[in-house]
Amino acid sequence: MKLVPVWIYIENGTFLEAKSFGVLGTKIGEMNFNSAMTGYQEILTDPSYAGQFVVSTMPEVGIVGTNADDMESSNIHASGMIVRKINANSSNFRSQKNIINFLHEHGGFGICDIDTRYLTKMIRDNGSKMMVASTEISDKTALKAILDAAPNRENIDYTKQVTTSSVYVHKLARWDEASLSYRDAKNSLNKKVVVLDFGVKKSILSELCESGLEVEVAPASTSAKSLISRFKNGEISGVLLSCGPGNPLILKEAIEEIKLLIKEKLPMLGIGLGHQLISIAHGHSASKLKFGQHGDNYPVKNIKTGSVKISTQNYNYNVSESVCKIATSTHINLFSEAIAGLKYNDSPIISVQYHPEGGPGPHENRDIFQTFVSML
Template sequence: MSLKPVWIYVENGLFLEAKGFGASGTRVGEIVFNTSMSGYQEIMSDPSYAGQFVVFTMPEIGIVGTNDADMESAKVHASGMIVRKTNFEASNFRSSSSLPDFLEAHKTLGICDIDTRYLTKMVRDGGPRMMIASTEISSKEELKRLLEEAPRIEEVDYIQQVSTKEPYVHNYGAWDETALSYKEATNYLGKKIIAIDFGVKRNILNELCEVGLEVEVVPSTCKAEELIARYEAGEISGVFLSNGPGDPLILAEPIAQIKALIKAKIPLFGICLGHQLLSIAHGYPTYKLKFGQHGGNHPVKNSATGIVEITAQNHNYNVPDAVCEIATVTHMNLFDKTIEGLEYKETPAFSVQHHPEASPGPHESKYIFQTFAKRL
C-alpha cells in the first residue's frame, strides 16, 4: 500500500495537505487528541469515538499491527486517525494485519506526515473543532462548503448507529473467549444484570463478567417498564449504563427511560456517557469541556481513601458541580478538578467518568466493577 495525498480543512480556516493511508474518500468529524502511548486499535474501535478524528500524540503508530482479539467493538467507529508517522510493517507475534490494511478493511481514513504536535496544541488552546479530510477533493473552498453543510457532532444521535439492534448475552471475561470457564475463574455471584448499550466497549463487558455477573446486553431503545418488571420479578439485580459517543443532552428518550429506572429504585451503575446520563436524568445537565479528556495517564483522587489512581479517560462532556446537591463526589480529576465519580444520596445509583476497564490504560480503578457486584 502506498501513501496518497489528503487535504484537510478545519472550521477555524486551517487548510493543510498531508498523506493518507487506509481507506480513500471524504470524511467529516470533530478533531480531538489522545495522549495514550499504546492501544491505538482499542481506541479506534471504541464506539465512543464515533464522529471524531483522533490525533495521536504518540509519534509512531502502527508498530505492533492489529488483531481481532484487541477490538473493542465489531468495527472502527471513528471518522479517522491522524498520526505523525505510521508503520506498514508490524513487529508483533499477535499481529494479523498492518494498521494501514486494518483501516482500509474498516473503510477508515488514516492521515500521516503531519505535525500532530501543532494540531494537539490547536485543540488544547482552541477546543475541539469540526474538520473535513479528503483524498478526492483538493479545493479549499469546496471542502469549506461541504464542512459547513455537514451536521455538527452535537447534532447527531450516534447512539442509533453504535448500539446493538438485538439483545445478546455476553458470557466471557478478559482473555477468555471460550465462554466456558469464567464462572470457575471468578467468585461467581449468580446475579444477572442488564447492560444498556449506548456504545459499550467489549472490555467493560469482560470486566463485569470477571466479577461474577451474568450480563445481558440490550439496545439503547429498551423500555424502562420492561426492565422494572424483570427487576420486580427477581430476574435481574441491576442495570449498567454504558459509555458511548456524542452529546448526551440530545438523548431525550434514553434520559426519560433512565428517569423511570431511578424512580423505581433499581440499582444503577454508569461509566462515561452513562455517568453523564445519570446526572441529566437527576436534573443536572452536562456541559462541554474546553478540549476534553482523552488518554491513559489522568490522575484521579479517590475521596474515600485519598489514593490517587492513574486512569484512562475519553470524554468531551462533564457533569456540573451543582450535582453535589444530591450526590457525593467519590472521585475528582486532579488535572482540572472536574467530577470523576458520584454516589447518589436518595437512589441506589453511582457512576464514574473515567474508564476502569483500562483498555488501553492502567488497572488501578478495576475495583469499581467489584463495588457494583457487591451492591446487588
C-alpha cells in the same frame, strides 16, 4: 507502502495537505487529541469515538500491528486517525495484520505525514475543531462548503449508530495472559445485569463477567418498564448504563427512561456517557469542555481513601457541580479537578466519568465493578 495525498480543511480556516493510509473518500468529524502511547486499535474500535478524528500525540503509530482479540467492538467507529508517522512493519508476536490492512478491512480513514504537535497545540489553545478530510477533493473552497453544509455534531445522536440492534449475552471474562485468550464467563454469583448499550466496549462487558455476573446487552432504546418488571420479578439484579459518543443533552428519550429507573431504585452503574445521563436525569445538566479528556494517563483521586490511580478517559462533557446536592463526589480528576465519580445519596446508584476497565490503559480501577456487585 503506497500513500496518496489527502487534503484537510479545519473550521478555523486552516488548510493542509498530508498523506492517506486508509480507505479513500471524504470524511467529516470533530478533531480531538489523544495522549495514549499505546492502544490505537482499541481507540479506533471504541464506539465512544464515533464522529471524532483522533490526533495521536504519540509520534509513531502502528509498530505492534493489530489482532482480533484487541477489538473493543466489531468495527472502527472513529471518523479517522491522524498520526505523525505510520509504521506498516508491525513487530509483535500477537500481530495478525498491520495497521494499514486493518483500516482498509474495516473502512477506516487514516492520515499521516502531518505535524500532529501543531494540531494538538491548536486544539489545546482554541478547543476541539470540526474538520473535513478528502482524498478526492483538493480545493479549499469546495471542502469548506462541505464542512459548512454538514450537520452540527452536537445535534447528532451517535448512539443510534453504535448501539446493538438486538439483545445478546456476553460470554467472555477477562483476558488471561498465560493462555493468551479470554476466560469463559462463569456466572458464579447467579445474578444477571442488563447493560444498556449506548456504545459499550467489550472490555467493560468482560470485567462484569469476571465479577461473576451474567451479562445481557440490550439496545439503548430498551424501555424502563420492561427492566423494572424484570427487576421486580427477580430476573435481573441491576443495570449498567454504558459509555458512548456524542452530546448527552440531546438524548431526551433515554433520559426520561432513566428517570423511571431512578424512581424504582434499581441498582445502577453509569460509565462515561452513562455517568452524564444519570446526572441529567436527576435534573443536573452537563456542559461541553474546551477539548475534552482523551487518553490513558489521567490521574483520578479517591476522595475517601486519598489514593490516586491512573485512568483511561474519553469524554467531552462534564456533569454539573450542582449534582453534589443529591450525590457524594467519590472521585476527582486531578488534571481538571472535575467530578470523576459519584455515589447518589438516596439511591443504589454509582457512576464514574473515566473507564475503569482500562481498555487500553491501566487496570487499577477495576474495583468499581466490585463496588457495583456489592450493591446487587
